[in-house]
Amino acid sequence: MSTADAHDANRRDFLYIATGAVGAVGAASVAIPLIDQMNPSADVLALASIEVNLEPIEEGQSITVTWRGNPVIIRHRTAKEIEEAKATPVSDLPDGLARNANLAENAPATDENRVVDGKEQYLVQMGVCTHLGCVPIGNEGDYDGWFCPCHGSHYDSAGRIRKGPAPENLHVPQYTYVSDTQIKIG
Amino acid sequence: MSGHSTYNPTNPVMKWLDDRLPMPRLMYDSFVSYPVPRNLNYWYTFGGILMIMLVSQIITGVVLVMHYTPDTSMAFDSIEHIRRNVNYGNILQKWHAVGASFFFIAVYIHIARGMYYGSYKAPREILWMLGVVIFLVMMATGFMGYVLPWGQMSFWGAKVITNLFSAVPFFGEPIVTWLWGGFSVDNATLQRFFSLHYLLPFVLVGVVILHVWALHVTGQTNPTGVEVKSGQDTLPFTPYATVKDAFALCVFFLFFCAFVFYAPDYLGHSINYQEANPLSTPAHIVPEWYYLPFYAILRAIPDKLLGVVAMFGSILIWFALPWLDTSKVRSAAYRPIYKQLFWILMIVFFGLGVVGANPPEGWWITAGQILTFYYFAHFLVLLPLVGLLETPKPLPSSISDAVLASNGAKAPAAQPAE
Numbered sequence: 240m241s242t243a244d245a246h247d248a249n250r251r252d253f254l255y256i257a258t259g260a261v262g263a264v265g266a267a268s269v270a271i272p273l274i275d276q277m278n279p280s281a282d283v284l285a286l287a288s289i290e291v292n293l294e295p296i297e298e299g300q301s302i303t304v305t306w307r308g309n310p311v312i313i314r315h316r317t318a319k320e321i322e323e324a325k326a327t328p329v330s331d332l333p334d335g336l337a338r339n340a341n342l343a344e345n346a347p348a349t350d351e352n353r354v355v356d357g358k359e360q361y362l363v364q365m366g367v368c369t370h371l372g373c374v375p376i377g378n379e380g381d382y383d384g385w386f387c388p389c390h391g392s393h394y395d396s397a398g399r400i401r402k403g404p405a406p407e408n409l410h411v412p413q414y415t416y417v418s419d420t421q422i423k424i425g
Numbered sequence: 426m427s428g429h430s431t432y433n434p435t436n437p438v439m440k441w442l443d444d445r446l447p448m449p450r451l452m453y454d455s456f457v458s459y460p461v462p463r464n465l466n467y468w469y470t471f472g473g474i475l476m477i478m479l480v481s482q483i484i485t486g487v488v489l490v491m492h493y494t495p496d497t498s499m500a501f502d503s504i505e506h507i508r509r510n511v512n513y514g515n516i517l518q519k520w521h522a523v524g525a526s527f528f529f530i531a532v533y534i535h536i537a538r539g540m541y542y543g544s545y546k547a548p549r550e551i552l553w554m555l556g557v558v559i560f561l562v563m564m565a566t567g568f569m570g571y572v573l574p575w576g577q578m579s580f581w582g583a584k585v586i587t588n589l590f591s592a593v594p595f596f597g598e599p600i601v602t603w604l605w606g607g608f609s610v611d612n613a614t615l616q617r618f619f620s621l622h623y624l625l626p627f628v629l630v631g632v633v634i635l636h637v638w639a640l641h642v643t644g645q646t647n648p649t650g651v652e653v654k655s656g657q658d659t660l661p662f663t664p665y666a667t668v669k670d671a672f673a674l675c676v677f678f679l680f681f682c683a684f685v686f687y688a689p690d691y692l693g694h695s696i697n698y699q700e701a702n703p704l705s706t707p708a709h710i711v712p713e714w715y716y717l718p719f720y721a722i723l724r725a726i727p728d729k730l731l732g733v734v735a736m737f738g739s740i741l742i743w744f745a746l747p748w749l750d751t752s753k754v755r756s757a758a759y760r761p762i763y764k765q766l767f768w769i770l771m772i773v774f775f776g777l778g779v780v781g782a783n784p785p786e787g788w789w790i791t792a793g794q795i796l797t798f799y800y801f802a803h804f805l806v807l808l809p810l811v812g813l814l815e816t817p818k819p820l821p822s823s824i825s826d827a828v829l830a831s832n833g834a835k836a837p838a839a840q841p842a843e
């Protein structure tokens with residue numbers, strides 16, 4: 240380039256920057272829809288809540304229902320299971336948080352915080368191992384609770400992780416009692 | 426090695442084409458006159474076998490898609506439809522499924538060959554690293570393909586493996602939701618996996634072209650590890666390497682066909698003939714055999730994030746191999762200690778596979794941890810140290826010397842290590 244066209248060089252610099260800026264904005268506005276289309280679509284997000292009647296569940300029995308494509312485990316716990324869960328000090332737990340969507344995020348993982356007051360026999364929790372998402376099997380494992388067959392996580396009778404690779408207690412979904420025996424999940 | 430082109434077309438049509446688009450010249454220089462070391466053994470035929478396997482997977486895959494339906498309500502049945510109703514469908518479906526396994530058998534042998542003969546050393550680092558990229562893309566392709574039949578193992582394998590990303594700090598959950606397109610593995614997941622499973626083999630074709638390009642810049646190694654020094658050390662690719670590759674391919678396909686026709690399900694899991702059920706995990710979920718060693722490494726570490734890091738790290742560490750191996754001598758044939766370490770690594774890798782296939786209980790956990798520890802120690806501690814401490818055997822002065830010596834025609838002219 241000759242030294243005479245310094246003026247042109249300035250104009251060219253401006254064009255470079257302006258074109259580059261338009262290009263960057265253009266690339267970003269193309270990238271966003273391309274990436275975001277993979278997020279859950281409107282119909283998946285719109286999945287309604289479900290209602291479950293707890294009455295038919297006998298003591299010591301569990302049922303599994305589907306909510307948002309995932310299993311929810313509802314267990315009618317025995318007195319012994321509740322006793323054991325209460326007797327375990329929170330300091331013994333690998334995960335000290337309740338992981339209960341109905342409580343504050345920092346609520347401690349006491350047995351009380353895993354269930355609803357006065358309905359402590361009914362444990363409602365996601366059947367999704369917090370390790371890599373398998374469905375834990377009931378009445379198995381070393382802690383009278385659940386055992387995940389995939390990589391060997393043991394949960395206790397309050398669904399709290401006790402042993403194995405899973406980092407968190409089984410999550411408790413958002414739910415409310417709509418009547419004495421009927422809950423609404425979601 | 427990309428010497429002067431000797432292509433001299435006599436056919437006027439070829440000459441006309443060559444003057445306008447030198448495609449025939451490229452083919453001739455790459456696959457006919459291309460000089461290869463004269464002492465290549467059968468371990469060097471697996472690159473060619475891999476190319477044929479890639480083409481075979483693409484052809485059978487494209488054909489299967491003509492009959493397959495990527496929808497959770499129909500995917501499982503459409504595979505059965507192919508196996509029962511489509512003309513020759515049962516062979517085509519098995520050819521593709523068993524083909525994936527044989528593709529991996531070939532690639533593991535190919536990688537082990539590279540490790541034994543020090544193929545990754547300068548000046549072939551890029552060639553090697555492209556190979557590692559190929560391997561990663563192959564793993565992704567195989568994984569997504571396995572989800573398509575929508576059996577129990579398909580579903581739970583997909584769920585567990587995609588959940589690996591939930592270990593990412595802070596962004597874990599949003600990433601997994603994004604991968605799934607929902608709150609669990611579901612129809613959205615199946616459809617995107619189908620799209621990508623169709624795409625990735627063509628990405629592989631692209632990377633393989635780069636791989637072979639890099640190979641043709643540096644030339645192949647050979648069992649002595651001594652670089653080609655003169656025309657005496659080489660033979661033209663055709664007919665010598667062509668015939669050797671073709672013969673090896675026939676033998677390989679003999680085994681392949683034996684499985685396709687007589688034991689098509691031997692390498693799979695019977696539980697995958699049960700349709701996916703999101704509410705119940707099978708008692709023992711295990712990935713396909715070719716992922717087992719890495720799966721064992723994942724489970725050896727009791728922490729979720731570190732387990733995932735170790736699993737990916739165990740493959741990514743191969744990228745650093747050219748620099749972790751400090752020895753100047755390429756071939757294990759001239760490295761007495763490294764040679765033993767190589768075979769120990771093979772046993773450890775196989776052992777990890779056995780651990781990965783067994784439930785994570787009792788002493789399997791301990792075994793997995795010991796083997797995982799050794800695996801990383803091999804690359805991070807033993808390789809760098811052995812390269813510095815070991816005294817290599819004297820190298821032959823050239824490939825032709827080595828060949829003549831092994832034919833008993835002439836005593837080896839010994840020469841100290843490079």
Ligand code: HEM
Pocket residue numbers: 468469470471472473475476479532535536539542543544545549552553555556557558559560629633636637640644645646647743
């Ligand atoms: C689709 C998969 C692959 C194909 C089609 C392929 C193809 C080839 C071919 C045709 C050759 C030359 C013939 C031979 O030496 O066997 C070669 C050489 C080589 N490949 Fe691959 N390859 C694949 C995967 C890999 C992988 C996964 C790695 C390593 C992680 C790798 C590393 C190498 C190296 C280092 C060489 C040079 C060997 C030497 O000269 O010593 N390749 N490949």
Ligand code: FES
Pocket residue numbers: 368369370371372373387388389390391392403404405585
């Ligand atoms: S998914 Fe439950 S232990 Fe890994």
